[in-house]
Amino acid sequence: MKLLLVILLISILFLLFKLFKTLKINLSVTLICSLIIVQIILAPNICIQYTISGTKLFFNAIFPSLFPFLVVINIIIGYDGIHIYSKLLGNLICRPLKLPKECNFALLVSVLCGYPLGARYTCDLYEKNIIDLNSCERLLNIASNASPLFILGSVGTSMMFSPKIGYILLLSNILSCIFMGLIIPSKNYAFRIKYRSSNFSKAESNNLNIGIILKNSIEDAMKNALNIGGFIVIFTVITGIIKDNVLFNIVINKLSLIIGASGNFIEGILLGMLEMTNGCYLISSSHSNLYVKLPVLSFLIAFSGLSIISQVYSYTYKYTVSIKKYIIRKFFQGIISSILTIILYYIFLNVSSILTFNNMNLYKNYNLYLLILIILIIPSLLITIIKLFHTS
Numbered sequence: 001m002k003l004l005l006v007i008l009l010i011s012i013l014f015l016l017f018k019l020f021k022t023l024k025i026n027l028s029v030t031l032i033c034s035l036i037i038v039q040i041i042l043a044p045n046i047c048i049q050y051t052i053s054g055t056k057l058f059f060n061a062i063f064p065s066l067f068p069f070l071v072v073i074n075i076i077i078g079y080d081g082i083h084i085y086s087k088l089l090g091n092l093i094c095r096p097l098k099l100p101k102e103c104n105f106a107l108l109v110s111v112l113c114g115y116p117l118g119a120r121y122t123c124d125l126y127e128k129n130i131i132d133l134n135s136c137e138r139l140l141n142i143a144s145n146a147s148p149l150f151i152l153g154s155v156g157t158s159m160m161f162s163p164k165i166g167y168i169l170l171l172s173n174i175l176s177c178i179f180m181g182l183i184i185p186s187k188n189y190a191f192r193i194k195y196r197s198s199n200f201s202k203a204e205s206n207n208l209n210i211g212i213i214l215k216n217s218i219e220d221a222m223k224n225a226l227n228i229g230g231f232i233v234i235f236t237v238i239t240g241i242i243k244d245n246v247l248f249n250i251v252i253n254k255l256s257l258i259i260g261a262s263g264n265f266i267e268g269i270l271l272g273m274l275e276m277t278n279g280c281y282l283i284s285s286s287h288s289n290l291y292v293k294l295p296v297l298s299f300l301i302a303f304s305g306l307s308i309i310s311q312v313y314s315y316t317y318k319y320t321v322s323i324k325k326y327i328i329r330k331f332f333q334g335i336i337s338s339i340l341t342i343i344l345y346y347i348f349l350n351v352s353s354i355l356t357f358n359n360m361n362l363y364k365n366y367n368l369y370l371l372i373l374i375i376l377i378i379p380s381l382l383i384t385i386i387k388l389f390h391t392s
Helices: 002-022 025-042 044-078 081-097 101-113 117-127 133-142 148-159 163-183 189-200 210-243 246-259 263-274 276-284 290-303 305-316 323-348 360-391
Strands: none
Touching: 025 044, 025 210, 044 081, 044 101, 044 117, 044 210, 081 101, 081 163, 101 117, 101 133, 117 133, 117 305, 133 163, 133 323, 148 163, 148 276, 148 290, 163 290, 163 323, 210 263, 210 305, 246 263, 263 276, 263 290, 263 305, 276 290, 276 305, 290 323, 305 323
């Protein structure tokens, strides 16, 4: 029976692959949306419930902090703040990552506020001809991290009940972004900095007064905040529909029996690839061991999920930026973040105080051997990834 289920799942995945490969994307999207509409008609209460839930999440938790931040950032940009920051911190932040020094503003915004603002201001830099296409694509993956508030507050404290775990996840997430900056190839770096900097000093020296700048900043902040809110609501609804679907629950139960993991853990991985927050919650509430949960949580936070990727694409679709390349790089960033989390976990957390086993000495020796093996594997893995990016 298990073998039959595995064969059936492989067959379905193969047919879906052939469908997406041979048919036009319009037909595929239409089919998926039609199925969602049918599900909404059959269970309207579920749709209403999750729409309200997504709206409350946005207006209660996200909008109050996001909107003022966007307004202030827009005012800084209106008064040529990008150029000022590039003079103050550009070389310190951007030179090690082989980026033009004007990119430091997008990096700072991304570190402070997280997804998808790094992508939003990266596209602004590209639209204003401050950076070129190669720098834009590199910056998209480097200025691409979850906000410290989400990692420390929501995941670390609220979900995992440990601020220390939150700091480990935050550090691994930021380090993975730095690793991506070192791995992704840069073209004509020295020439580009000189060329872009000289152009930028002449650009955008406007004489707008504070009233016009404030008005434009509020309008732009409201537009972008509501855009992000729309994505949050629609993906909350889609995630809710999938969670309450009978077929999905059957698949989760079968996979749980085959793999031997809890249903919540498997459900968290699958739904986390769609929407990061819900996936993190399900994984944190599962009964899996901590050293299994943390790498998966780290992967989901670094990968971000289809919801965040869609928000990024809403900014990049106007340009010749490859979203496929962005997704592949985010996947590798997730793997790097998971490996870093495992290393930081064994360095900073006292395993004996969290997990209890009958033979602790044997367990510690096993962990030591595992840690050494991981450290030995990392260089070859990084070399393989570097070769992959340089040949693509």
